[in-house]
Every structure is written in C-alpha cells, then in structure tokens.
Amino acid sequence: MSTLLHVEDLRVSFPTRTGVVEAVRGVSFALGQERLGIVGESGSGKSQTGRAIMGLTPQQAEIKAKRLEFSGIDLLKASQAERRALRGSRIAMILQDPKYSLDPVMTIGRQIVETLRTHEKVGKSEARQRALDMLAAVQIRDPKRVYDLYPHEVSGGMGQRAMIAMMLIAGPELLIADEPTSALDVTVQLDILRILDRLVIDRGMGLVFISHDLRLVSTFCDRVIVMYAGKIVEELKASELSQAKHPYTQGLLNCMPKIGESRHPLPVLDRQPEWLL
Amino acid sequence: MSSMENQTQARRANRRASAILKAVASFVVIVATTYLGLLAVTFFIGRVVPIDPVLAIVGDRAPAHVVERTRIEMGFNLPYYQQFYLYVKGVLQGDFGTSVLTTNPVMADIRRVFPATMELATVGTIIGAAFGIPLGVLAAVKRGSLADQIVRIIGLIGYSVPIFWLGLLALLVFYARLGWTAGPGRIDVVFEYTFTPITGFYLLDAVLNRDWAAFKDIFAHIILPASLLGYFSLAYISRMTRSFMLNELSQEYIVAARAKGLSETRIIWGHALRNAAVPLVTVIALSYAGLLEGSVLTETVFAWPGLGLYITNSLQNADMNAVLGGTIIIGSVFIALNLFSDLLYRLLDPRTRIR
Missing domain, CATH: 1.10.3720.10 (MetI-like)
Known part of the structure; x- marks a missing residue:
C-alpha cells in the first residue's frame, strides 16, 4: 500500500490579542488507501488538522510542519494556485451541514457541474450527464429532478448526498470528511456512511474521517487517532479499541452506555493537566 | 402508476396556483391599504396647514361673498369624510386639481x-x-x-x-x-x-x-x-x-x-x-x-x-x-x-x- 499523505509534526497556530493559540501541536500520521478516523472533543484540533491538509486555514493562521506531503507534492512549498488545483480534483472535503455548506441560490446540479468544469475541460452536456451519474452513484433515485432543485428543497440526507456528489465528481484520491453525519438524523447517518464507504472502497480513495463519535469511527474506520488539546494521545487499530491504553481514550469509551447496565453515578471524563503539555 | 403520478402532479400544480393567487391577493391588499394611507396623510396635511386654498385662488382682497362662493364651489363646506371621498375619487382618476401657479392641471x-x-x-x-x-x-x-x-x-x-x-x-x-x-x-x-x-x-x-x-x-x-x-x-x-x-x-x-x-x-x-x-x-x-x-x-x-x-x-x-x-x-x-x-x-x- 503506497502512502498518499504524510503528516509530520503539523502545527497550526492563531495569533490572537492575548497571545498565540496553538490549535494543532505536533500531529504526525501517514495515510494510504485506508480509512483513518480522527476523534476528539470540540477544540481538540481535529478539524484544523483537516483544514490544514486542504489548505483552507484562515489567512492569519500559521502552519508549520516538518513534512506535509500529498502523493509526493510538498504542500507547504506549493503555490496558492497549485494548492487550488489540488483541491476538489485530488483532495476533497465534505463539510458537516448541507444546510449551510451548499450555496442556497444555485441549483444542486450546477454546483456539481461547477466542480467538474473547474478541473476538467468538459462540454456542457457531458458535464450534465456526469453530474447525473454521480447523483445516481450517491443513491439518489431521481437524479434528473434533484439536479434542478435548490438546496432548501431537499432533506438533510439528500443534501449531504449532493455534497458528496459535488466533492467526488472530479475523482479525488483523498477525501477528508469533517463530521459528515453529525448534522443528520441517526437513521440517515447510516445511509450516508454506507454510501461513503462504498465510494471510498470502489474508487480506492484514502479517507480521513473526522468525528467526535468514537463508536461511529470505530465501526467505520480501519485506524483511529484520538486527539486531545491539539495532540495525538493515542493511535490504534479500530478493532483493538477496547485495549486502549491512554486514560483519555478509556474515559471516552467508558462514556458509552451499554444495554442492560445501570451506572450510578455516570462516569465523567477526567482531563489531566499534564496531557496539555 | 402513471395515473397516480399524474394525480400528484395535478395536485401540486393546484397547490401552486392557489399559493400564487394568495400571494397576489395579499400584494393587492397591501398596496391598496398603503395607498389609502398615503392619500389620507396628504389629505390631512392639505387641510391642517395654515394655507387657505380659497384665498390662494381669489386673492386676499376679494369680497366676502366671492370667497364664500368659491369655498362652496371647491367643496370646502362639505363634511370631511365627503371631501376625502371626493379627493380619493379625483386622485384615482388622475385629477389632482389645478395648479394655481401654472394654471395647468x-x-x-x-x-x-x-x-x-x-x-x-x-x-x-x-x-x-x-x-x-x-x-x-x-x-x-x-x-x-x-x-x-x-x-x-x-x-x-x-x-x-x-x-x-x-x-x-x-x-x-x-x-x-x-x-x-x-x-x-x-x-x-x-x-x-x-x-x-x-x-x-x-x-x-x-x-x-x-x-x-x-x-x-x-x-x-x-x-x-x-x-x-x-x-x-x-x-x-x-x-x-x-x-x-x-x-x-x-x-x-x-x-x-x-x-x-x-x-x-x-x-x-x-x-x-x-x-x-x-x-x-x-x-x-x-x-x-x-x-x-x-x-x-x-x-x-x-x-x-x-x-x-x-x-x-x-x-x-x-x-x-x-x-x-x-x-x-x-x-x-x-x-x-x-x-x-x-x-x-x-x-x-x-x-x-x-x-
């Protein structure tokens, strides 16, 4: 398995009025054609890690890394234009809530076509056909109807399918999914995950799956990274989650209720100050 | 199957038509009431400002009976609601009266x-x-x-x-x-x-x-x-x-x-x-x-x-x-x-x- 993405000692910091805030503090991992989960609580730096790989960090932020490489391309040395050419065509990202991440005044079809035509020279009718095929690939039953709908006219699950179609149409090799199901109903979550899983496997993509839901990540991914306060506290295979050594991971696992068990008092996550160091 | 689809489509078209009708109706009501408000305000201003429209026409040296006759001709002896009615009627017909200054309508x-x-x-x-x-x-x-x-x-x-x-x-x-x-x-x-x-x-x-x-x-x-x-x-x-x-x-x-x-x-x-x-x-x-x-x-x-x-x-x-x-x-x-x-x-x- 060839390595798609190398991240070594990634640091993302934001200058603020009260000093520099480090959101990501030395994250390292390598990713091949596999599904990697990044888990952590709010503010643990998991989203900023994903955005740094995409090159979507806010302008004022500072990114440092010993190595940040995507299939042989040094992302830190790449120009703005080079990174833009990568985005959408080779690295894509799915955002959390389709209600906000789709342009409300543009039809779904046009938004999908827009991605394709930014990266490939294709004619109008061919682009339309490929967008319709892509909509079918994310299991939308009536692609022709959905193509002409506006985002507010579809449900959350449908919107997220459209989002996936929009991001995958140019055939990226790496997909970063930033909480792709957190805004959806539980029943729809599984549908979306199944679609995502199928596409990732069929197309041989690498996937970085960012979530706060340890259970979801462990069933869906091959490998899991647990982050806390901008650092990786533990990295393990999803199947070996129960053997987690770090007390924070154990704490997260303990939070999950089990059927038939009564727990009084409910366990609370304990956060040791030395983990911040 | 297709008849059912047709039915749903017909129902959707029906709903759309009634929604449009409703929107148009509310548009008309809003415009009409706003316009009536506008007319009421201008009418009111025209009656309360200390300018006597009769004097503006006949001049301040006209004899009393001329002033009185003109007042009746212009309808200022009528109760306010009748005056307002006539005013609205005139305006709706594009009649704002005659300009004293230019003598044109x-x-x-x-x-x-x-x-x-x-x-x-x-x-x-x-x-x-x-x-x-x-x-x-x-x-x-x-x-x-x-x-x-x-x-x-x-x-x-x-x-x-x-x-x-x-x-x-x-x-x-x-x-x-x-x-x-x-x-x-x-x-x-x-x-x-x-x-x-x-x-x-x-x-x-x-x-x-x-x-x-x-x-x-x-x-x-x-x-x-x-x-x-x-x-x-x-x-x-x-x-x-x-x-x-x-x-x-x-x-x-x-x-x-x-x-x-x-x-x-x-x-x-x-x-x-x-x-x-x-x-x-x-x-x-x-x-x-x-x-x-x-x-x-x-x-x-x-x-x-x-x-x-x-x-x-x-x-x-x-x-x-x-x-x-x-x-x-x-x-x-x-x-x-x-x-x-x-x-x-x-x-x-x-x-x-x-x-």
Whole structure:
C-alpha cells in the first residue's frame, strides 16, 4: 500500500490579542488507501488538522510542519494556485451541514457541474450527464429532478448526498470528511456512511474521517487517532479499541452506555493537566 | 402508476396556483391599504396647514361673498369624510386639481417635470451602483486593509457632505473653471426648437431622434448632477455591499466552494455576491426612491426642471394642489419601487419563490 499523505509534526497556530493559540501541536500520521478516523472533543484540533491538509486555514493562521506531503507534492512549498488545483480534483472535503455548506441560490446540479468544469475541460452536456451519474452513484433515485432543485428543497440526507456528489465528481484520491453525519438524523447517518464507504472502497480513495463519535469511527474506520488539546494521545487499530491504553481514550469509551447496565453515578471524563503539555 | 403520478402532479400544480393567487391577493391588499394611507396623510396635511386654498385662488382682497362662493364651489363646506371621498375619487382618476401657479392641471405639470427627475435619479443610481458595488466588494474582500479604509472615507464624505455644497463646488470646478461639462439646465438653448421630446427622458429621446449632437449636449448636462446623486447613493450602496459581503463570505458554503478548488474571483463574484445581491436589491431600490424625492436640493442648484424644483416653487407660492400632487406621485413611486424590489427579490432568491 503506497502512502498518499504524510503528516509530520503539523502545527497550526492563531495569533490572537492575548497571545498565540496553538490549535494543532505536533500531529504526525501517514495515510494510504485506508480509512483513518480522527476523534476528539470540540477544540481538540481535529478539524484544523483537516483544514490544514486542504489548505483552507484562515489567512492569519500559521502552519508549520516538518513534512506535509500529498502523493509526493510538498504542500507547504506549493503555490496558492497549485494548492487550488489540488483541491476538489485530488483532495476533497465534505463539510458537516448541507444546510449551510451548499450555496442556497444555485441549483444542486450546477454546483456539481461547477466542480467538474473547474478541473476538467468538459462540454456542457457531458458535464450534465456526469453530474447525473454521480447523483445516481450517491443513491439518489431521481437524479434528473434533484439536479434542478435548490438546496432548501431537499432533506438533510439528500443534501449531504449532493455534497458528496459535488466533492467526488472530479475523482479525488483523498477525501477528508469533517463530521459528515453529525448534522443528520441517526437513521440517515447510516445511509450516508454506507454510501461513503462504498465510494471510498470502489474508487480506492484514502479517507480521513473526522468525528467526535468514537463508536461511529470505530465501526467505520480501519485506524483511529484520538486527539486531545491539539495532540495525538493515542493511535490504534479500530478493532483493538477496547485495549486502549491512554486514560483519555478509556474515559471516552467508558462514556458509552451499554444495554442492560445501570451506572450510578455516570462516569465523567477526567482531563489531566499534564496531557496539555 | 402513471395515473397516480399524474394525480400528484395535478395536485401540486393546484397547490401552486392557489399559493400564487394568495400571494397576489395579499400584494393587492397591501398596496391598496398603503395607498389609502398615503392619500389620507396628504389629505390631512392639505387641510391642517395654515394655507387657505380659497384665498390662494381669489386673492386676499376679494369680497366676502366671492370667497364664500368659491369655498362652496371647491367643496370646502362639505363634511370631511365627503371631501376625502371626493379627493380619493379625483386622485384615482388622475385629477389632482389645478395648479394655481401654472394654471395647468397638476397632472399635466407632473407629467412634464417628472421624467426629468426620473432620468436624473436613474442615471444617478446607475452610477452609484456601478461604482458602489465593486467598491463594497473590494472593501469586504480586503477587510481592514488600506483599500477598505479608503472606501470607508469615500463613503463617509459622500454621506456627510451636504449635497448642495458639493453641487456648487462641482459646478465651479468642472463647469466654470475646467469647462468639462455643461452648466445648469437639461439641454442647451440652441436645441430648443430642433429637439422634440417624445418620452420626456431626453437621453432616450435623443437616441430615438438619432440626434447625436443633442445627445452629447444632454449628456454633458446630466453628468454632473447625476454623478453627484450617484456619489451620494454610492456612499450608501458601498457600505451595505460591504456588510452583506462580509456576512456571505463567512458562510460555510464559501468554505465548500474553496474546497471545490474554485478561483477566488469565482467565489467572490459568482457565489458571495450572488447571495449578497438578494438584500442589495432592496437597498438599491430604496436608494433610487430616495434620489427621486431627495433631488430637491440638487435640482435647485442645477436649475433642473424636475419634480423637486416644481414642488419647491409650488410650496413657496402656497400652491397646495401642486404640492400634494407631487407628494402623492413620489409616494406612489415609493410603493411601486417597493413592489418591484419584492418581485426582484423573489427572482433572485429561490427560497422565497413559490413552487
């Protein structure tokens, strides 16, 4: 398995009025054609890690890394234009809530076509056909109807399918999914995950799956990274989650209720100050 | 199966038709009540101001029985509700009474002067939007930069400097000193007998007549006052554009657009501005209406024979019919523009469209 993405000692910091805030503090991992989960609580730096790989960090932020490489391309040395050419065509990202991440005044079809035509020279009718095929690939039953709908006219699950179609149409090799199901109903979550899983496997993509839901990540991914306060506290295979050594991971696992068990008092996550160091 | 689909489709079409009908009905009700309110206010003003319309006609030396007869002829002996009824009836038929000053029907006067005002305000708004929107976008994209500060100062000056002073200054510099533009008025006297207005919008008339010499002269006349009004509306439009754009640029769909690999140009003009355009339409329509009514000072400075100047002259001569007629016209234009921007809003924002 060839390595798609190398991240070594990634640091993302934001200058603020009260000093520099480090959101990501030395994250390292390598990713091949596999599904990697990044888990952590709010503010643990998991989203900023994903955005740094995409090159979507806010302008004022500072990114440092010993190595940040995507299939042989040094992302830190790449120009703005080079990174833009990568985005959408080779690295894509799915955002959390389709209600906000789709342009409300543009039809779904046009938004999908827009991605394709930014990266490939294709004619109008061919682009339309490929967008319709892509909509079918994310299991939308009536692609022709959905193509002409506006985002507010579809449900959350449908919107997220459209989002996936929009991001995958140019055939990226790496997909970063930033909480792709957190805004959806539980029943729809599984549908979306199944679609995502199928596409990732069929197309041989690498996937970085960012979530706060340890259970979801462990069933869906091959490998899991647990982050806390901008650092990786533990990295393990999803199947070996129960053997987690770090007390924070154990704490997260303990939070999950089990059927038939009564727990009084409910366990609370304990956060040791030395983990911040 | 297909009959069921047909049925659902028919039901959907039915629902759509009734929704549209409902929207139109509520539109009509809103416009009618607003208009009635406008008429009530103007009627009330006409009756409470300390100007006696009878005296304005017969003069202050007329004998008492003449005054009394005229009062009855004009219907001022009737109870107020009857007067109001007659007033509304007249206005709805386009009858605003006769102007004391010009002795023409007020409607005929307005038909003559209003195109001048509208032409000025239209050119002004075009200038204001053509410069204000890009400046606002620039200020939002380069937030906090020198460019943002400059746009802020340009806007601040346009907003706070009195327009009549700026007008006099502009006349002094560009007309008197530099001679780049024509002076006051709409058109030079040399064209008085060769130029025949058709619509009353001179620029358009010159094009229709293929009279390019007149077009050039009319343009030289309108450019200065229109730029001034345009600058005034630019100040407002650029500030609003900036704040709408900042709001849009912070939305998640902009992050998604970047993740798709779109160029900044496409993101800013194709996505952010396209969304910001929705509230911007209302702002531009209201600023246009503001120019229509607020051009009184500009028209005075530039001797522009428009509605503002007409109302000012009428006011100074206690010509109540003319003043009220002009007020109603401006009010009507306000209502119409609001309606128009509402319709445009629906066109631009699919969320407000009826499906």
